[in-house]
Amino acid sequence: MASTVFCSIVSAEQEIFAGQVEMVVASGTIGELGILPGHTPLLSGVKPGPVRLILEGGEEEIFYASGGFIEVQPTSITILADTAMRADDLDEAAALEAKKKAELELSDQRSDIDFARVAADLQEQAAMLRTIQKVRNKKH
Amino acid sequence: MANAKELRKQIGSIKNTQKITSAMEMVAASKMRKAQERMAKGRPYSDHIRSVIGHVANASPEYHHQFMVEREVKRVGFIVITTDKGLCGGLNVNLLKKVVGDIKTWSEQDIEYDLCLIGNKGAQFFRSYGGNVVAASSHVSESPQVSDLIGSIKVMLDAFEEGKVDKIYLANNVFVNTMTQTPTIRQLVPLDAEEDEGMKHRWDYIYEPDARQLIEGLVTRFIESQVYQGVVENVACEQAAKMIAMKSATDNAGDLIDELQLIMNNARQAAITQELSEIVSGAAAV
Numbered sequence: 055m056a057s058t059v060f061c062s063i064v065s066a067e068q069e070i071f072a073g074q075v076e077m078v079v080a081s082g083t084i085g086e087l088g089i090l091p092g093h094t095p096l097l098s099g100v101k102p103g104p105v106r107l108i109l110e111g112g113e114e115e116i117f118y119a120s121g122g123f124i125e126v127q128p129t130s131i132t133i134l135a136d137t138a139m140r141a142d143d144l145d146e147a148a149a150l151e152a153k154k155k156a157e158l159e160l161s162d163q164r165s166d167i168d169f170a171r172v173a174a175d176l177q178e179q180a181a182m183l184r185t186i187q188k189v190r191n192k193k194h
Numbered sequence: 195m196a197n198a199k200e201l202r203k204q205i206g207s208i209k210n211t212q213k214i215t216s217a218m219e220m221v222a223a224s225k226m227r228k229a230q231e232r233m234a235k236g237r238p239y240s241d242h243i244r245s246v247i248g249h250v251a252n253a254s255p256e257y258h259h260q261f262m263v264e265r266e267v268k269r270v271g272f273i274v275i276t277t278d279k280g281l282c283g284g285l286n287v288n289l290l291k292k293v294v295g296d297i298k299t300w301s302e303q304d305i306e307y308d309l310c311l312i313g314n315k316g317a318q319f320f321r322s323y324g325g326n327v328v329a330a331s332s333h334v335s336e337s338p339q340v341s342d343l344i345g346s347i348k349v350m351l352d353a354f355e356e357g358k359v360d361k362i363y364l365a366n367n368v369f370v371n372t373m374t375q376t377p378t379i380r381q382l383v384p385l386d387a388e389e390d391e392g393m394k395h396r397w398d399y400i401y402e403p404d405a406r407q408l409i410e411g412l413v414t415r416f417i418e419s420q421v422y423q424g425v426v427e428n429v430a431c432e433q434a435a436k437m438i439a440m441k442s443a444t445d446n447a448g449d450l451i452d453e454l455q456l457i458m459n460n461a462r463q464a465a466i467t468q469e470l471s472e473i474v475s476g477a478a479a480v
Binding site for chain 1: 235239243250253402403409
C-alpha cells in the first residue's frame, strides 16, 4: 500500500476536506506543485485553480481554491484557501458568464474600471473553468 | 399581613417582566443558532492558520518578520472583545476580571499597558477603571466583517511596529457549549511558537516564491482571522449567555409569582375568616 499523508483544505468559511491522501497537486504561485508524503517543509502561495487529491486507493478528488496558502510538513499538508469548494459544486454557466463579463469590461477602454480587480476576476473565472474541464476529463 | 390588592398588583408586574424575559430568551435562542453556525464555520480556518503560524514561528526563517521578533517587554497591549449589550449574566464580568488580573501582574513588574476595546461593555468598564485606551469600537453587528474590525486593530499593530508596545494579547470569550464560555487571553504578536519537540531542531521552509512576501501575507491573514474569529465567537457566547440568563430570570419570576400567590391566598383567606368571625360574634351578641 502506498504511504499517505494527512491533508486538510480549509477556507475562511468552512473545512472542506480532511483526511489521508497519497498525493496533492495544487497550482502554486510559480507553478504546479505535486506533493507526496514526506515532502520537505514548504510554504507557498496558491493561485486560483484546481487542487487535485489522490486519495488512499488511487481515487481522485478535485477541489477548487481561489488563492491562499499551502503549508507542507512531512506529516501534514494544509491548504488555507480564501474560498474553496468541491469542483462538482462549481457552476459552469455562471463562471462562463462572469468570465465573458470580465473580458468585456477589460476590452472596454474606459478609465473608470478597476483594472487590477477585473483582471483578478478574469483569472479566477478562467481557473474555475479549468477546474470544471479537469473534472469532465476525469469522468470520460 | 400585606393586603391582597397590593399583592395582586405586584404579581401583575412580575408577570409582565416574565413575559419580557421569556421573549428575550427566545430571541437569544434563535440568534444563538445563527451565531454558533457562523462560529463553527470559521473555526477550522482560524485553528489551522494558528498551527501554521506556530510552525513558522518554530522555523528558523531567512526572513524575520517584525511580528516574529521577541523584544524586551516595556509595555503590553490588550485587545479586549466584549459585548455591546448587557443582560448576559457574568460573561463580560468574568472576562474583564481576568484582564484586570493580568494587568495587575504586569503592573507589579512596572510594565504599563494600552487597551484596544471592541464592544461597549469593555469601554464602559475601563472608563471607570482607568487605563490608556488607544482605540475603541462598538456596535459591531452580529455578522461582523473583517473590514469593520481592522481599523481599531490597526492602531495596536502600528504601535507594535513603532515599538510602542512589545506584546499584544487578544482577550475574548471562547464558546465551549451553551452553558460554558471560558474567558481566554491569548498572545497575538509576537507570534507564539507551538510547543512541539519534533520542531526543536533547526529547519526552514522552502519558500515559493519569496519568504518575505509569503510571511507578510500569512501574518496579515492570521491576525485578521484571529480577531474576526474572536468577535464571532464572542457573539455566540453573548447569545448563549443571554439565553441562559433570561431563562433563569424567567424561572425566578415564576418562583416569585408562586410565592406571592401563596401569600396572597393566605391574606385573602384570613380576611374572609375575620369577616365571618365578626359576623358570627356580632350575631351572638344580639
